[in-house]
Amino acid sequence: MFGYVAANHKELEATDAAFYRSVYCGVCRSLQLRYGLKGRIILNYDLAFLALLLLALYDEQPSHAEQRRCLTHPFTKQTQLRSPFCDYAADMTVLLGYYKACDDWQDDKNPAKQLLARQLKPHLPQLEAQYPRQCAATAAYIRDLAEAEARGESDLDYLAGITGTALAELFVPTEDAWSATLRRFGFFLGKFIYLMDAAEDLDKDKKKGSFNPLIAYQSREDYAAFRADLLTSTLAEAAACFERLPIVEHAEILRHILYSGIWLHYDRLTAAERKEQEKHGSVQGAGR
Amino acid sequence: MDPYKVLGVDPSASDEEVKKAYKQLAKKYHPDMNIGAENIAEIERKFKDIQNAYNTIMDQRERGSQPGYGQGYGQQGYGGYGGQTYGNPFGGFDPFGGAFGGYGQQQSQPEHPIEIQAAINYINARRFAEARNVLDSYTGPKDAFWYYLSALAHQGMGNNIKAKEHAEKAAHMEPDNFQYHHLVQQLNGRGHAYTQRQTTYHTVNLCTGNWCIDMLILNALCNCCCCGRGFC
Numbered sequence: 282m283f284g285y286v287a288a289n290h291k292e293l294e295a296t297d298a299a300f301y302r303s304v305y306c307g308v309c310r311s312l313q314l315r316y317g318l319k320g321r322i323i324l325n326y327d328l329a330f331l332a333l334l335l336l337a338l339y340d341e342q343p344s345h346a347e348q349r350r351c352l353t354h355p356f357t358k359q360t361q362l363r364s365p366f367c368d369y370a371a372d373m374t375v376l377l378g379y380y381k382a383c384d385d386w387q388d389d390k391n392p393a394k395q396l397l398a399r400q401l402k403p404h405l406p407q408l409e410a411q412y413p414r415q416c417a418a419t420a421a422y423i424r425d426l427a428e429a430e431a432r433g434e435s436d437l438d439y440l441a442g443i444t445g446t447a448l449a450e451l452f453v454p455t456e457d458a459w460s461a462t463l464r465r466f467g468f469f470l471g472k473f474i475y476l477m478d479a480a481e482d483l484d485k486d487k488k489k490g491s492f493n494p495l496i497a498y499q500s501r502e503d504y505a506a507f508r509a510d511l512l513t514s515t516l517a518e519a520a521a522c523f524e525r526l527p528i529v530e531h532a533e534i535l536r537h538i539l540y541s542g543i544w545l546h547y548d549r550l551t552a553a554e555r556k557e558q559e560k561h562g563s564v565q566g567a568g569r
Numbered sequence: 570m571d572p573y574k575v576l577g578v579d580p581s582a583s584d585e586e587v588k589k590a591y592k593q594l595a596k597k598y599h600p601d602m603n604i605g606a607e608n609i610a611e612i613e614r615k616f617k618d619i620q621n622a623y624n625t626i627m628d629q630r631e632r633g634s635q636p637g638y639g640q641g642y643g644q645q646g647y648g649g650y651g652g653q654t655y656g657n658p659f660g661g662f663d664p665f666g667g668a669f670g671g672y673g674q675q676q677s678q679p680e681h682p683i684e685i686q687a688a689i690n691y692i693n694a695r696r697f698a699e700a701r702n703v704l705d706s707y708t709g710p711k712d713a714f715w716y717y718l719s720a721l722a723h724q725g726m727g728n729n730i731k732a733k734e735h736a737e738k739a740a741h742m743e744p745d746n747f748q749y750h751h752l753v754q755q756l757n758g759r760g761h762a763y764t765q766r767q768t769t770y771h772t773v774n775l776c777t778g779n780w781c782i783d784m785l786i787l788n789a790l791c792n793c794c795c796c797g798r799g800f801c
Contacts, residue, residue, distance in 0.1 A: 292770070341596055341599045341601060341602060342601070436731075437730050437731075438723070438727075438729070438730045438731050439728075442728070445727070457620075458617075458620035458621070458623075458624060465727075469727070469729070472727075472729075511730060513760050513763060513764065514729055514733065514756075514757070514760045515729055515730070517759040517760045517762065517763035517764075518759055520759075520763050520766070521631075521759050521762070524584070525627040525631070527588045527591045527592060527595070527623055528588065529585070529588050529592050536766075536770060537770055540763070540766055540767045540769070540770040540771055541767070541770040541771040541772070544771060
């Protein structure tokens, strides 16, 4: 999706970093086996996070590690975790990737996206048969977002909720005692991702004249504080869901992602803004 | 049955201890671990019991730390955690009855216009979308109480942004009303808990290094920009 939900792996303990990486490589391996190279190029951190979350939650499910060289690492063998949840995350990656590619093709007529959509399309009937609920949610996500943007929707809860509703379904592989919490987790994480993306793209969208609901808020004097509060309070709801799940092993990696790594883009954004402000300030100072 | 007894932990156990206790029992009673067992039906029942006990404890603790905090959001299949149902949707206290309220669910509060009373009833029944409809089509003056109800309906539907906005508006319109301030506090509670926990994990570090890009020249660039110092 957007790759926000990632760990800052420099902050992780060595064993945690190695495990996190083996899950990431495991999802990549699942993509390769199920979809070939076209699947691997759409690998992203957000769905590797989902694989890790489900692995940690359902740790009674069997998984094993394999050592293998791969295209991006031809010389050193990588540890790849093989698990039904890596397969599930790979399937969800392709599902989201297909709809995103179609949408991007319609929006900016990028031929690469059209090619990708065409390559992924043959897998869709199989995915639809296996995951009707997730497929319907993803299709609705793309459709509702396009509709909302076309009419210039300004309601942040509604707009962010579109992504939230889709991610809510993707977070639930099967209905069980944890699905209500996982749905809520996915819902608020999806909302956060939408808002973070809007915050990050604000200047770019403004220049291009693209839709961005935060443009209406940017002139507020307290915009920076408003934005921080918006993101924190939304993510806090997601984190509260995580804290109620019975996750013991690998919980620290997941917390590192949810409380720190996920803010990487935001930290970059505010650092760039601060630099811009300082530059602006020093120019003003020199003029005086 | 007492959920703590089911998991074999003391009520004073930390969340972490409850999770560990659950995990241990789950490994023992997971149906996948007992394939072919004679008493599989009993094992499955036991497994469900420990899952329910775990969710019950988490629900209770959530309501304990944030009294009145509604669980779940809405009727679109997201409502409530863990499949437990409670008589009182607002947990620790009922916003419209009992301890803090004069706002009765009973017919004994005739001062509310019929639409507002309907919204109260819908919220109590956790039918938040219907409460929303009634509130949005209400043509009377939007006073602090309307904003309070609106905040509750938004919260129930997962609209955390508007819930906060409307709760703050209600508290601003009637600064002396304890109930409105209490709701604002509850809505901010999760954010506070988050930022508190965040201090353990978060240092500003502007480079993660993508594993597969690490291999490329970008790695060199990355190392230049990445100084690992904290800004805050």
